[in-house]
Amino acid sequence: MKSTAVSGFLSACLFVACPSLAADSLQWTCSTEGSRWLDKAPVSLGETEVFSDAQALRVLVNTSTKLQQIDGWGGCFNERGWKAIMTLSPSDRKTLMDELFHPTEGLRLGLCRTPIGASDYAVDLYSLNEKAGDFAMEHFSLEQDRKWLIPYIKAAQSIRPDLKLWGSPWSPPSWMKHNGSLHGPGPENRIKDDVQTLDALALYFARYVEEYRKEGIEISMVMPQNEPNMTTNYTSCLWTGGQLSKFIGHHLGPVFEKRGLSTEIHLGTINDDDDRGGYAYWVEPSVADPETRKHLDGLGCQWDSAPTMEETHLLHPDMKLMQTEAECGNHENNWGFAEYQFGLAMKWFAAGAGSNMIWNLVLDETGLSTGGWAQCSPVVVDTKKREIIRTPYFHLYQHFSHFIEPGAHLVASTGAWGDKLAFVNPDGGAVIVLANRSDQEHPLTINIDGKRSGIVKIPARSFNTFVAASK
Structure with missing residues (x-):
């Protein structure tokens, strides 16, 4: 892998203003x-x-x-990324954060994702309320977020005050699921869809938005579940398309409305287009239910669901569509992986996407997730040498995000x-x-x-x- 490292100076190739x-x-x-x-x-x-x-x-x-319309460029805040960044010297840490978030220089990222609870790149396995049966959310807590995610986001906000954020959980609290766990294989790793549980989950989302606001962080959008067809050895939860529609239209939307929250609700993040029918399975239940459609602001898709997005775009051309996560590879971090990402960008924009989202912005030199999957990222921090490495993916993304403004077409x-x-x-x-x-x-x-x-x-x-x- 060839890559460029910070050696005590800011590379002019990263901080270039467009000449007249x-x-x-x-x-x-x-x-x-x-x-x-x-x-x-x-x-x-x-x-x-x-x-x-x-x-x-x-x-x-x-x-x-x-x-x-192109709504923005960005990626996901994750705990292990911030842990790696914190091994850098203060000056190198500032260099890296400027390269990612400065409004006129570097990648210029302005639309980013944050997990609600633990993702597969969390330091610990947790949700924001593991008190079983706490339907009133009296034990809701951001204690874990204050250690990792909130400092990461605030560091970005200090550079990019207009940064827009959206959140999604990899799993609801374990007691809201049939298997009583935040992860695990098999069909029991699925949401309980009784009224009491879904009302509590809607309140969980509302508290998340409200408590983050108290921290000085606005969440502009939420999606109910990351990859709702997956059961994994990291945080995950099965939902059907019908259950997502029911939750958005009859629980989450009304709770947000009642509590005066203007946070957008998007269906997502959908990640497959398999024999269940793609659009018909995942999207149609939500657009067919008048109550759900009233609260639905858009659709988020990733990985194999470009055909689902494309069909949605054809049938509902006014719906906001997001590509919510780029494929993450297997720690290649080479030029070929960046070329592959260029092809994916063409695929998603052809399907109607109005955004292009990186998965992990920063990883350490191992790239390892909680589940042991070593993945790619635009930036690698060598925590032993305390060096920043910009992979080819960084430079590919910069060819888009540095020049194309939010509101472009x-x-x-x-x-x-x-x-x-x-x-x-x-x-x-x-x-x-x-x-x-x-x-x-x-x-x-x-x-x-x-x-x-x-x-x-x-x-x-x-x-x-x-x-x-x-x-």
């Missing part, structure tokens, strides 16, 4: 495995194509054909160059992100609303962002 652009040129930023985040010579745009290379592929962008892009996505920012400026996943340099020409470039030679195995000034 002429209306007839493109700013070009390029990353290869050997040279990350390089500003290339600006690319001129004109009214006529000036090239003769018959091998050149085209990218054609039409900024007037706007597709879904995906726009139509055609042409023979396959690995491409195009966006238009709120100020009207165009952004094209493209990859060359081949082992050879390839010539390219770019056409944006009729203005054409000459030949641009795209390096082998590279990620590239082209930015056009607003009209």
Whole structure:
């Protein structure tokens, strides 16, 4: 694995402000495995194509054909990530947090997820109320969150005060489940769906939002359950699509309404599209129930559920759709994994996603989860050497998140160059992100609303962002 480490200085390649652009040129930023985040010579745009290379592929962008809005870029706060970050020196810790959350530099993350209770990257196994039968939530507590998650979030907020947060549990309290445990295999690891339990769980969510607000942290959105079809050796819980609909429409929504909470409720995080029917199994029960639909603000999908999102987008084009977690790999942290993530980004935006969410932002050098799964992350902290390592995934993500603003739109892009996505920012400026996943340099020409470039030679195995000034 090749990666870049902090060595007592801030790399200019990470903190680069967009230079002033002429209306007839493109700013070009390029990353290869050997040279990350390089500003290339600006690319001129004109009214006529000036090239003769018959091998050149085209990218054609039409900024007037706007597709879904892009709501933001981010990832998940997890306890083990903060534990790793805390091994760094104060100056390196600040460097890393700035690279992740600064509003104008680095990744510029502004939309992030946080677990409600323990995730598979928690330090301990817990929920926010393990007092069996406490339906009134008298023993609800953020004690564990105050050790890890809340300091992590507050450190990010100090850099990015407008950071938006959403939460989801990996498991409800153990006493709300048939197996009486926060985890475990088999069909007994499922929610109890009687009225008393679901009312208590709705109150659990409300208390979570209210208690976080007392900590100075606003939760803008919740989703009822992480991956509701999974039973695992880490926190998990089975739900059916019908149970999720019942909970949102007849318990969670009314409790939020009664307590004056404006926190959005999204169905999610759905993670499969198996023989149960995808959209029909997971989404249709919620959109078909008038009470649920009244309280439903969107849908969150991850892993294998892109077809579910795509069908939802076709049938309900006004519904907000989120890609809620990127695939996490097996600790490869190499260039090939970053290229794979580029392909996943294309898949999810094609399905209608309005966000692209990293799973773990930061892991230690082992990458190990509670269940023993070593996973990938944009940043690795070597806790023994006390060093920051930016993996290729960091730089890939930066090619999107650094340039594409919240409120941008995906726009139509055609042409023979396959690995491409195009966006238009709120100020009207165009952004094209493209990859060359081949082992050879390839010539390219770019056409944006009729203005054409000459030949641009795209390096082998590279990620590239082209930015056009607003009209």
